[in-house]
Amino acid sequence: MSIVESFDATCSLVALDKSGNPLSVSPSGNDQQNVILWLDHRASEETAQINRLNHSVLKYVGGKISLEMETPKLLWLKKHLPSQWDKAGSFFDLPDFLTWKATGSESRSLCSLVCKWTYEITTDGGQGWNLRYFQDIGLGDLQENNWNKIGNVVLPPGTPVGEGLSARAASELGLKVGTPVGTSIIDAHAGGLGLVGCRVSKIDSDFSTRLSLICGTSTCHMAVSKVPIFTPGVWGPYYSAMVPGMWLNEGGQSATGKLIDHVIDSHPATPSIKGKIGEMHIQIYLSNLLKAMAxxxxxxNEAFLTGDLHVWPDFHGNRSPIADPTLKGTICGLTLAGDEKSLALLYLATVQALSYGTRHILDSLVQSGYSSIRSLLICGGLSKNLLFTQTQADVVNLPVICPDEVESVLLGSAILGASAAKHFPDVTTAIKSMGGEGKVVKPDPAVVDYHNKKYKVFLKMYDHQIQYKNIMKE
Incomplete structure (x- = not known):
């Protein structure tokens, strides 16, 4: 069996000096701290500054740039650490940094640049960095040396990078020099590749009929179409950023797995529960408790237990479709109870709220032109949570597909590696050939009306939060 490599990673900003060594992005000056993590919100003011310009570039990110993206972070670095900015030799998205380390090639992935760096591929076929945008936001100096600091060789995911593994990388990894390396992809988009080709009997397998949820600390919602669809508050459309030849829209929630962990870990009943359940996962314990309570x-159905308990889940701001990082979480219906049952109810209400967030994104996509989404696909840690997958199915009233392959993100990287090594003629063929099969979670018609009512409450909670903010501004 031949060996190939491809990389996925979070869309985090890596800074290197002019010699290719780590360059600090921290006021501490510690050069080992040379990465700004995707969920770092330090660039909030810079994000607002960019959005006030309402530049044409922004229509390809749902109308507003996110502080999770790279140009606000670059602007923050230039404004707050100018000496570090002057020392910078290159900036990479983390997936591209890994291919550079593996091959020595400074090429960048089209996926990284289009989705997180405002590299343009327009509906009329244009492609490249928009100089006017960078000048307007104060980063015009990045055009020097043909945009060398942020990339001037842009390759589609799965394209072979350079001459393959360098001698140094091959030695460190125990592999052969020249082992093919595929152009990288963002981790969530790798998950999308691994999911979208999953086959299930009697479920439409057309890529454009599927909404893929890649669940982790946050959740990304991936939809692809043959034509560009502009959806306010949802990133994209991005051409060929995930599936070649198709336009990607990327919605998401800034905190999902992290939010569930936070709700559980901050509750007074959690230490005693963990002390008695041994190796059992606490979410399984709580799910079983909910069944007993129902x-x-x-x-x-245990869903009915939360008729008086409602959660707005944006404890770390809203990524989409509202695209407002200043939003806060809200819980309505708390009592003085601090026992196991109160934790179980709050856990359930949180899972439901995250599902209403998916429905909010799906509704926005449908209103903008995605008229044929017929199923959800889920991967990541939360895909192993039966309460979560069933609730998602019930709330959106669509079947949810859970692939048999438990590591869809790694499968996506393998698809790109196989494409780079020419095991398949193209990435799309690799997706269909390697997608595997899955199991279906069907919606329960008995709870559809209940969730419709709770979804109305969910939307009202957003309206109320805005009203409260406006009152305090008076």
């Missing part, structure tokens, strides 16, 4: 209350 039975005790003579309820047909």
């Amino acid at each position: 039975k005790e209350a003579n309820l047909d």
Whole structure:
């Protein structure tokens, strides 16, 4: 069996000096701290400054740039650490940094640049850096040396990088010099590649009929179409950023797995529960407790337990479709209870709220032109949570596909590696050939009306938060 390599990673900003060594992005000056993590919100003022310009570039990111993206972070670095900015030799998205380390090639992935750096591929076929945009926001100096600091060789994901593994990288990895390396992709987009080709009997397999959820600390919602669809508050459309020849729209929630962990870890009942359940995961324990509570209350489904408890889940701001990083989380219906049952109810209400967030994104996509989405696909840690997958299916009233392959993100990277090594004629063929099969979680019609009512409450909670902000501004 031949060996190939491809990389995925979070869309975090890597800074290097002119010799290719780590360059600090911290006021500490510690050069080992040379990465600004994707979820770092330090560039909030710079993000607002960019969005006030309403530049044409922004229509390809849902109308507003996110502080999770790279140009606000670059602007923050230039404004707050000018000496470090002057020392900078190159900036990479983390996936591209890994291919550079592996091959020595300074090429960049089209996926990284289009999705997170405002590299333009327009509906009329234009492609490149928009000089006017960079000049307007105060980063015009990046055009020097043909944009060398941020990339002037842009390759589609899965394209072979340079001459393959360098001698140094091959030695460090225990592989052969010249081992093919595929152009990288962002981790969530790798998950999208691994999901979108999953086959299930009687479920439409057309890529454009599927919404893929890549779940982790946050969740990314990936939809692709044959034509560009502009959706306010949802990133994209991005051409060929995930599936070649198709336009990608990327929605998401800034905190999902992280939010569930936070809700559980901050509750007073958690230490005693963890002390008695041994190796059992606490989410399984809480799910079992909810079933017992529903039975005790003579309820047909545990979903009905939260009729008086509602959560707005944007504890780390809203990524989409509202695109407002200043939003806060809200819980309505708390009591003085601090026992296991109160934690179980709050856990359930949080899972439901995250599902309403998916529905909010899906509704926005449908209103903008995605008229044929017929299923959801889920990967990541939360895909192993039966309560989460069932709730997602019930809330959007669509089947949810859970692939048999438990590591869809790694599968996406393998698809690109196989493409780079020419095991398949193109990436799309690799997706279809390697997608595997999955299992279906069907929606429960008995709870559809209940979730419709709770979804109305969910949307009202946003309206109320805005009203409260306006009152305090008076």
